[in-house]
Amino acid sequence: MSSFFGIGLAGCGTVGTGVIRALERNGTLIQQRSGADKPLEIRRILVRDAAKARHNSVPQELITTDWQALVHDPEVHIVVELIGGTSLAYDIVAAALKLGKPVVTGNKALLAERGAELFALSQEHNAPIHFEAAVAGGIPIIKTVQEALIGNRIKTMCGIINGTSNYILQRMAEAKLDFGTALEEAQKLGYAEADPTLDVNGWDAAHKAILLATLAYGFPISPSLVHVVGIEQVKPIDIDFAQQLGYVVKLLAVIREHDGGAIELRLQPSFVSKNHILASVNGVFNAVAVHGDGIGEALFYGRGAGEDPTASAVVADLVEAARVLAHQAPHRGFLPWGSEGRLVPVEDTSTAYYVRFDVTDRLGVVAEIATVLAQHGIGISGTHSPVNPENPDADFVDMVFLLHRCPYGVLQAALREIADLNCVNSEPVVFRIEKI
Amino acid sequence: MSSFFGIGLAGCGTVGTGVIRALERNGTLIQQRSGADKPLEIRRILVRDAAKARHNSVPQELITTDWQALVHDPEVHIVVELIGGTSLAYDIVAAALKLGKPVVTGNKALLAERGAELFALSQEHNAPIHFEAAVAGGIPIIKTVQEALIGNRIKTMCGIINGTSNYILQRMAEAKLDFGTALEEAQKLGYAEADPTLDVNGWDAAHKAILLATLAYGFPISPSLVHVVGIEQVKPIDIDFAQQLGYVVKLLAVIREHDGGAIELRLQPSFVSKNHILASVNGVFNAVAVHGDGIGEALFYGRGAGEDPTASAVVADLVEAARVLAHQAPHRGFLPWGSEGRLVPVEDTSTAYYVRFDVTDRLGVVAEIATVLAQHGIGISGTHSPVNPENPDADFVDMVFLLHRCPYGVLQAALREIADLNCVNSEPVVFRIEKI
Numbered sequence: 001m002s003s004f005f006g007i008g009l010a011g012c013g014t015v016g017t018g019v020i021r022a023l024e025r026n027g028t029l030i031q032q033r034s035g036a037d038k039p040l041e042i043r044r045i046l047v048r049d050a051a052k053a054r055h056n057s058v059p060q061e062l063i064t065t066d067w068q069a070l071v072h073d074p075e076v077h078i079v080v081e082l083i084g085g086t087s088l089a090y091d092i093v094a095a096a097l098k099l100g101k102p103v104v105t106g107n108k109a110l111l112a113e114r115g116a117e118l119f120a121l122s123q124e125h126n127a128p129i130h131f132e133a134a135v136a137g138g139i140p141i142i143k144t145v146q147e148a149l150i151g152n153r154i155k156t157m158c159g160i161i162n163g164t165s166n167y168i169l170q171r172m173a174e175a176k177l178d179f180g181t182a183l184e185e186a187q188k189l190g191y192a193e194a195d196p197t198l199d200v201n202g203w204d205a206a207h208k209a210i211l212l213a214t215l216a217y218g219f220p221i222s223p224s225l226v227h228v229v230g231i232e233q234v235k236p237i238d239i240d241f242a243q244q245l246g247y248v249v250k251l252l253a254v255i256r257e258h259d260g261g262a263i264e265l266r267l268q269p270s271f272v273s274k275n276h277i278l279a280s281v282n283g284v285f286n287a288v289a290v291h292g293d294g295i296g297e298a299l300f301y302g303r304g305a306g307e308d309p310t311a312s313a314v315v316a317d318l319v320e321a322a323r324v325l326a327h328q329a330p331h332r333g334f335l336p337w338g339s340e341g342r343l344v345p346v347e348d349t350s351t352a353y354y355v356r357f358d359v360t361d362r363l364g365v366v367a368e369i370a371t372v373l374a375q376h377g378i379g380i381s382g383t384h385s386p387v388n389p390e391n392p393d394a395d396f397v398d399m400v401f402l403l404h405r406c407p408y409g410v411l412q413a414a415l416r417e418i419a420d421l422n423c424v425n426s427e428p429v430v431f432r433i434e435k436i
Numbered sequence: 437m438s439s440f441f442g443i444g445l446a447g448c449g450t451v452g453t454g455v456i457r458a459l460e461r462n463g464t465l466i467q468q469r470s471g472a473d474k475p476l477e478i479r480r481i482l483v484r485d486a487a488k489a490r491h492n493s494v495p496q497e498l499i500t501t502d503w504q505a506l507v508h509d510p511e512v513h514i515v516v517e518l519i520g521g522t523s524l525a526y527d528i529v530a531a532a533l534k535l536g537k538p539v540v541t542g543n544k545a546l547l548a549e550r551g552a553e554l555f556a557l558s559q560e561h562n563a564p565i566h567f568e569a570a571v572a573g574g575i576p577i578i579k580t581v582q583e584a585l586i587g588n589r590i591k592t593m594c595g596i597i598n599g600t601s602n603y604i605l606q607r608m609a610e611a612k613l614d615f616g617t618a619l620e621e622a623q624k625l626g627y628a629e630a631d632p633t634l635d636v637n638g639w640d641a642a643h644k645a646i647l648l649a650t651l652a653y654g655f656p657i658s659p660s661l662v663h664v665v666g667i668e669q670v671k672p673i674d675i676d677f678a679q680q681l682g683y684v685v686k687l688l689a690v691i692r693e694h695d696g697g698a699i700e701l702r703l704q705p706s707f708v709s710k711n712h713i714l715a716s717v718n719g720v721f722n723a724v725a726v727h728g729d730g731i732g733e734a735l736f737y738g739r740g741a742g743e744d745p746t747a748s749a750v751v752a753d754l755v756e757a758a759r760v761l762a763h764q765a766p767h768r769g770f771l772p773w774g775s776e777g778r779l780v781p782v783e784d785t786s787t788a789y790y791v792r793f794d795v796t797d798r799l800g801v802v803a804e805i806a807t808v809l810a811q812h813g814i815g816i817s818g819t820h821s822p823v824n825p826e827n828p829d830a831d832f833v834d835m836v837f838l839l840h841r842c843p844y845g846v847l848q849a850a851l852r853e854i855a856d857l858n859c860v861n862s863e864p865v866v867f868r869i870e871k872i
Contacts, residue, residue, distance in 0.1 A: 151751030315587030
């Protein structure tokens with residue numbers, strides 16, 4: 001047995017580099033949490049052009065252009081496929097599975113189009129395929145459906161699962177842009193690729209929806225049977241009317257089980273009530289709303305793509321692959337693993353605050369309170385003192401101060417002093433104003 | 437080896453009954469998905485009063501009042517603890533672990549207060565404790581933190597994790613109720629228990645926050661060090677002012693890693709900007725917003741409690757416990773397992789619709805279109821025809837129809853006919869109006 005779990009990384013673009021950096025940054029933490037007795041280590045990296053300049057975290061000595069050498073390397077126990085496409089990627093994944101090596105992939109097109117063949121190989125050679133990174137990297141929706149919802153019949157899944165088109169639709173709505181202009185803007189900001197075809201024609205999202213539906217209902221789905229409409233034809237006038245009518249236009253994947261067991265699966269720009277939580281999913285974020293017969297309604301929200309979120313999904317899959325490979329103790333870890341941690345005392349925790357005083361309304365009240373706050377170094381961002389229209393001359397009033405961020409202990413000291421002022425009639429009421 | 441995974445169910449209240457019913461309802465589906473070669477079967481049920489009337493799904497012959505008999509039963513391979521409290525529950529869990537039997541529990545108080553002892557036993561006897569049901573049953577937040585986020589440093593977690601107090605605060609805000617009245621209402625509706633102490637004093641949520649922080653940071657946390665404020669002292673006037681100032685009052689758990697590694701952990705009613713997605717979490721729903729160094733911001737939303745959502749979490753843990761027990765093939769399942777599934781053709785899928793026609797504005801246009809729709813059995817829920825203020829007499833106008841729910845194929849047939857009307861100038865634009 002090796003002293004490590006060896007990884008063969010096929011593809012070293014954005015996500016591949018993210019995986020290398022995540023293992024470099026959090027490798028020790030990951031091993032502590034998982035309780036594994038050996039680390040995850042990258043042993044080979046497949047690239048197309050060995051001479052290309054790369055992030056300096058990428059170990060040059062591991063680079064190869066020979067995919068067979070990577071897959072067959074005895075020190076490669078787990079193969080990560082991040083090169084995309086459905087031909088070379090297929091060959092690599094199939095070869096790894098045939099050798100009994102678990103595969104981690106983020107390739108939704110490969111699994112949606114050739115998944116049936118690959119899952120059959122996976123079963124035959126008892127080598128799992130992990131693909132959390134294939135759908136909404138920043139949301140563990142695959143794990144959620146596969147594991148957490150295993151006891152549920154899935155009634156519906158509705159998702160915004162393409163960040164590029166979501167960003168474009170949002171910009172069309174808020175800045176009254178036409179499709180072409182919004183797409184150009186997204187490309188300039190790096191939210192859309194040079195070739196945005198699969199994002200805007202709906203197929204990137206459709207491939208993800210096919211994977212979700214396959215997970216939920218367990219049968220292979222031919223892409224040619226799925227109804228897919230992209231956002232290229234969406235016109236500003238319709239977005240405008242949608243807004244007037246109380247809707248937001250979202251590129252929506254809809255998966256629904258009908259009575260009798262047949263599955264509805266489609267993808268198109270749709271109107272969503274602006275009061276629904278999915279309408280608030282903006283920019284490059286993704287979200288999937290699930291209705292199960294056990295859990296009821298749930299929603300999972302996070303970043304759909306990008307180096308770090310997708311790498312996070314790959315790393316989670318690597319840990320799971322290693323855990324399975326090791327056939328080791330059943331512990332998933334995350335037990336308390338040390339005794340060095342400590343809590344911040346509440347006095348040292350800082351937020352902004354809302355404080356309401358019950359004061360006697362006489363000359364100088366605001367000045368007296370503000371002076372004490374200033375002496376303690378606490379800034380005031382606003383005050384609020386509602387007038388009682390029934391009795392504008394009332395002797396007692398509620399006086400609200402909004403305070404800048406400061407440690408809770410400092411606030412408490414100031415409030416103790418203020419409580420001693422004879423204009424203050426009772427304990428002040430304090431709420432934290434959270435910046436999340 | 438038995439021909440089943442035997443379950444000892446300690447406690448047969450709401451959640452226990454939910455587990456029995458979920459296995460009854462979805463047992464076959466669960467086994468198909470998990471790829472297990474034998475089913476999960478309840479073998480013993482521990483209750484306090486054997487004579488009490490129960491749901492007719494509860495098999496009377498399995499009932500016992502002797503917890504030792506349940507734990508030691510050789511046909512009980514997994515022990516599910518759902519009786520609550522921290523004394524008898526502790527004895528049962530500890531005894532099971534000492535026998536090497538995995539435990540599934542929803543008991544947040546037990547784990548928050550005596551978790552260190554139990555996790556040590558778990559490690560010593562190599563028997564895992566699964567506790568997804570202990571925090572927000574309808575959100576797989578435990579699994580998400582333990583597994584999906586294993587590669588992330590957790591920077592913050594902010595959560596609404598007590599549905600009862602969230603409901604009470606919401607009702608105080610929207611119906612201008614005082615705390616006592618809102619609590620009574622929640623009790624009448626079954627959203628608060630007869631003894632609501634732990635819900636309204638913040639400790640139910642605090643126990644959950646302790647578990648989340650322990651998972652994220654890996655050290656035992658003494659409840660006595662945690663700053664906990666409940667909602668009993670929240671006054672309508674402050675909720676009112678919060679609203680005027682653009683905030684919502686939420687009972688919020690805040691967990692944050694400081695520079696240097698110390699952990700901030702506190703629980704209190706707080707103001708949250710009404711624009712933040714957490715502000716939209718209403719009623720008995722829970723949500724946890726997580727910021728990790730890999731995934732960035734993510735949010736997980738679902739039901740916090742209740743028979744079915746909590747039972748769903750228990751069932752997921754049972755499947756995982758059985759999978760580990762079996763030391764079986766690495767497959768987690770959820771592969772395509774059959775070939776009988778089928779897709780609903782898009783023509784047979786129904787929603788409401790928004791349809792925009794480019795029409796020549798002459799007498800009778802609306803009537804002609806409406807007549808065709810009626811002939812196809814499609815109801816109209818509204819029309820919308822914007823006036824061009826620059827040119828109120830323009831010859832061409834956009835005419836919007838909002839249509840009742842109907843199959844897409846029926847709509848298409850009607851639209852084909854309408855396209856032949858000579859008042860219609862181009863292909864109509866169609867959006868689905870989703871009801872999620």
